Amino acid sequence: MIMRQASLPPPAPACQPTRRERRAAQALVAGTLAVIAAGVVAGRASYAPASRRPDSDLEVIARVPARAWDAAAARREQLRRVLGATPDDLTTAVDLARLDIEAARAGADPRFLGRAEAALAPWWNRADAPPEVLLLRATIRQSRHEFPAALADLDRLTVVAPDDAQGWLTRAVVLNVRGQYRDALASCAALDRRASSFVQAACRAPALALSGRAAEGAAALARELPGAATRAEVAWGRSLLAELALWSGDDAGAEALLRAALALAPGDSYARAALCDRLLDAGRLDEVRALTEGHDADDAILLRRALARAAAGATSDAAIAIMAARFEAARLRGDRVHQREESRFELAVRHDTAAALRLAQENWQVQREPADARVLLEAARAAGAGAGAGAREAARPVLSWLAETGLAWPRLRALAVALAGAS
Amino acid sequence: MSAPRTRVAGVALLAATVLTVADPARALAHKPSDSYLTLDVARGFGRWDIAVRDLDDALALDGDGDGAVSWRDLRLREADVADYAIGRLALDTPAGACRLTTRPLGLVEHSDGVYVSLPLAIDCPAPTASVTVDYRLLFDIDPEHQGLVRAGGRADAPAAPLLFTARAHRRAVATGGPAAPALAAAFVAQGVRHIWGGLDHILFLLALLVPAVLRRRSVDADLARAERAWQPVAAIRPALRDVAQVVTSFTAAHSLTLSLAALDLARMPARITEPAIAASVVLAAVNNVRPLFGRDRWVVAFALGLLHGFGFSSVLTDTGLAGLALLPALAGFNLGVEVGQLAIVAAVVPLCFALRRTVWYRRFALSGGSLAIAAIGLVWFVERALDTPLFPLVLNAFART
DSSP: OOOOBOOOOOOOOOOOOOHHHHHHHHHHHHHHHHHHHHHHHHHHHHOOOSSBOOSOTTOEEEEOOOTTTOHHHHHHHHHHHHHHHOTTOHHHHHHHHHHHHHHHHHTTOTHHHHHHHHHTHHHHTOTTOOHHHHHHHHHHHHHTTOHHHHHHHHHHHHHHOTTOHHHHHHHHHHHHHTTOHHHHHHHHHTTTTTSOHHHHHHHHHHHHHTTTOHHHHHHHHHHHGGGOOSHHHHHHHHHHHHHHHHHTTOHHHHHHHHHHHHHHOTTOHHHHHHHHHHHHHTTOHHHHHHHHTTOTTSHHHHHHHHHHHHHTTOSSOHHHHHHHHHHHHHHHHTOOSOHHHHHHHIIIIIOOHHHHHHHHHHHHHHOOOHHHHHHHHHHHHHHHHHHTHHHHHHHHHHHHHHHHHTOOOHHHHHHHHHHHHTO | OOSHHHHHHHHHHHHHHHHHHHSHHHHHSSOOOEEEEEEEGGGTEEEEEEEHHHHHHHHOOOTTOSSEEEHHHHHHTHHHHHHHHHTTEEEEETTEEOEEEEOOOEEEEETTEEEEEEEEEEEOSSOOSEEEEEEOSSTTTOTTOEEEEEESSOTTOOSOOEEEOSSSOEEEEEOOOOOHHHHHHHHHHHHHHHHHHBHHHHHHHHHHHGGGGEEEOSOOOOGGGGGGGEEEOSSHHHHHHHHHHHHHHHHHHHHHHHHHHHTTSSOOOHHHHHHHHHHHHHHHHHHHHSOOSOSOHHHHHHHHHHHHHHHHHHHHHHTTOOGGGHHHHHHHHHHHHHHHHHHHHHHHHHHHHHHTTBHHIIIIIIIIHHHHHHHHHHHHHHHHHHTOOSSTTTGGGTBOO
């Protein structure tokens, strides 16, 4: 390193910038400003919110009920206006709530349940609500899996309006979901002379099937099916018969009945989902894909599509991604109405057996239909390899339920044997 | 349900309702109504995503009732949408209510469909650690509606949202933001860290400082004799005057553009800022070896300093600060940058002054050093212009930008 003192050069006159230098300095300033100007312009162009604004006015951004040509939507709109002026008008409120519930069913859109609740707002928190309100409130509550509250409403309804057949029927359906088959049958018995023999048979069949009398219930329902009064009743009867056939091990018969129900009512999401399940079990994934095409708005169907994609080996797929996003959205809002489906998703798509088992157990606390039992047993068996005794412990309530109901469903029986054999 | 005949039909219909709606997957098909509200009170902004479906129910957006809400339907009712939403949200602080205003809405996709995304500007009377949120959207139309509110953070924060329901629609939430003094203090440190951590700013400053203890004697294009073109200043006073000129120009310039960018009055994409800053390093360094811009290096410092301000601003814009809340942060950050810069000046200038008479200083520090700085700046420029690292392991370890 050279550190010696430099000899001081003779003092020189202060150096004035040359013209060239002045021009260079001006060019520097001008150039910098030009770069900044260009940058700011570019920055303005790139300044877009995280959201987008469509370029075209014509772009359709959402589908909503068509008030202009959908008669039900127009009627709801009209009733809502009337109710806005007279919110305490019971007749209007009940009419509107019923239409909203029907819309929730037809469009598989729980938003309408909230609209129905809004229509019933003046009576919603009243224990002594009028019978019409009790029935609708129970229907809304059970659809949100608030089963004890729904049953309380229905119990009261059957006391204050014992002739209301719908009350007894709805009560039987809820009791069935809760695994209270004897009470369900008692509720169905109250339909005697209050409803058609078809409705009575349809009411009894599932409860009978889960009380060790499956053949009796199925035979009665099959006998009464010609007496079904409407297409909706026929589709309902066929779906029930298909379920009973499935539980008795008649997969082909179940499939034929579901296809018949679907032919009668192509919009019947329940039948479509059940048929998809049957095809998934049979490994007929291409048929599931065809059957679920264009039904992404319906989560029940979308789930089957995602399951089929996962079964075909796909790990990333549009159906899987949307389904995962919807589960996440439901989780964020604190929903607890879809554990059965989420358990299937966790098990078959994400292979998270621990999460699947936890969800299935939570679900079993709320509803106890054969499908719920199946979900829990499948999760327990998958977890069994790692969890051993823990998984058997988790399955125990379902295994004893299976013994009590005497349900013959071969698929469940095989799962139970596999779990018992693992011990 | 009056005559027995219709009752039976009603039974079947509602039985079907029970069966299908009782199936949980059916209940899940579309989810119930939610809105997603992100509040960043500390930084003065928010974002509110509301389903177009819900807004249609409230405001009948679908004017012709054909069942399709077009962008035009929505665009024409934009003010109504904003008024409807803003009228159903209140933020209160001990010092008074916060003023909410909206910016042009956009569309976003959520898992169950298209939502209007409404940007909010939040002006609270004073920085506050907690704000009382009163959320009343849609409850009259749908008592099951929920507001999923994330407060005090960014939209992508992993924390679970707070649920606002018809029964619990008012609650205090932490803004997550410190009060103004704490915010400013935090950003002083940020500012220091930014200038010390950013080698490009340091090298630029060095290139401007090194010649301050010398006086250019003549314009000499001959590189070999360049060192002799400079002579040391006799006293520290002219050197300090030069340093003060350069540093003041640089400070004024970058403060100006930093403020413009942070206040969102002008923004420049990093794609342009970053290569431009690299180029400024090259120019400042080359100017020492081969004078390009005359003796008035403060002009160079000012012009190129404008670019550096945009570079600094990335720190502030990345935090998403906006509105009044930005001012303490901006002040703190700028102060931090100046403190960090003065620390460098204080360390470098005395050293330069002490060494100014050595040949080493002129030959190696001025010429060699400037050329080295220019070379590094050139590499950065190419890298940033092409967006590809040339020497990923060595230089980029320092060049945090």
